[in-house]
Amino acid sequence: MNIEEIRKEFPILEQKVNGKPLVYLDNGATAQKPSIVIHTIDQYYKEYNSNIHRGVHHLSQLATTQYEESRSTIQKFINAKYSHEVIFTTGTTGGINLVANSFGKQFLNRGDEVLISAMEHHSNIVPWQMICEEKGAVLKVIPINEKGELIYEEFLRLLSEKTRILAVAHISNTLGTINPVKKMIKEAHKAGAKVLIDAAQSVPHCQVDVQDLDCDFLVFSAHKMFGPTGVGILYGKEEMLNAMPPYQGGGDMIKEVTFEKTTYNSLPHKFEAGTPNIAGGIATAEAILFMNQVGFDFIECQEKELLEYATEQLLKIEGLRIIGTAENKASVISFLVDNTHPFDVGTLLDQMGVAVRTGHHCTQPLMDFYGIPGTIRASFAFYNTKEEVDVFIAALKKAVMMLS
Ligand code: PMP
Secondary structure: OOHHHHHHOOHHHHOEEOOEEOEEOEOOOOOOOOHHHHHHHHHHHHHHOOOOOOOOOHHHHHHHHHHHHHHHHHHHHHOOOOHHHEEEEOOHHHHHHHHHHHHHHHHOOOOOEEEEEOOOOHHHOHHHHHHHHHHOOEEEEEOEOOOOOEOHHHHHHHOOOOEEEEEEEOEOOOOOEEOOHHHHHHHHHHOOOEEEEEOOOOOOOOOOOHHHHOOOEEEEEHHHHOOOOOOEEEEEOHHHHHHOOOOOOOOOOEEEEOOOOEEEOOOOHHHOOOOOOHHHHHHHHHHHHHHHHHOHHHHHHHHHHHHHHHHHHHHOOOOEEEEOOOOOEOOEEEEEEOOOOHHHHHHHHHHOOEEOEEEOOOOHHHHHHHOOOOEEEEEOOOOOOHHHHHHHHHHHHHHHHHHO
16 A cells, blocks of 8 residues: 555545644554544444353354454464463553552562653553552662663663562653663563563554563553554463453453352453453454554654654754654654743644644653653654645744744
């Protein structure tokens, strides 16, 4: 597919916002959905809506088959060894809360340490803070340099026999920094720690292989990779998931229930209590198949070009400062312009049809590090074009002129 063909698959991109053609540069928050994903959700409710895993009737079996096929598609997508290592959750946040609570309950004790980084999203900070507080464990933070890169020597220094788990973003949603997670996982394992990778921002942009990374857990959200909201994936190594207690109790996660004692279902159901987002789970596979069709060669190439071109154009604007200048960076650009507030710039850009995000991007400690209240963030997907970057830059220049 070429770029015109790709864009045609995303009906939302054809619309006008405030009388101007939409330029959607808020992909870090959520990505748009191709027609096949929208159609799959529609078809589920029109043709075979029913509950999974429990029905003997035709519709239930159809829905169960589709849902479990989706699990297998996800397994192949991240190259997990077994499909039962793929747990459906509600999102990245849901996956991290599951691991923090379940792993934390089983393996965290007073004085143990949890290691995160200074660039984490709130959802990879707060669940760990909560479980550390409960267990008397200590949360340690790997610092970053001015460019927004992890200080690797500090990571090595903080890693110790007390570290039970390292939980770190593959790619920062605010800075675009790509962290050297493979190296870090190896080091963490040497120290006897387990590793959770927050892949919310990496899975839509590059091929992620859990066996190659050798991470113990990997979490991501379907909605950031062109799938529906309300669906997330937790990958966990079989041995880890088997060693952990269930997170939530309810239907589907049990083997046998009596008032005296309940035994639990095997993986993956042990961690999937209650009726899930069935349509969303099924449609997630379609998002993956669509990405495969586009291909990661195209995705990476297109996004690299957009990142380089937009960075070059932005830096020509007087008083503009990019926050996050890591050597190894994904297609996310956070910036500030002298004498303007991000919120005002974002509002004016919206009036010109350009959707960007403004604020702290759920990374308040990172904003504190830079001593800023927030940034303007443009984040690109493979369906964005250089022409859209031109529209964005022209609109930005106009907004800055109006505000100064
Ligand atoms: N981690 C990162 C790096 C993210 O970018 C996000 C979403 N902005 C999350 C976690 C949380 O994802 P969700 O809200 O889909 O659970």
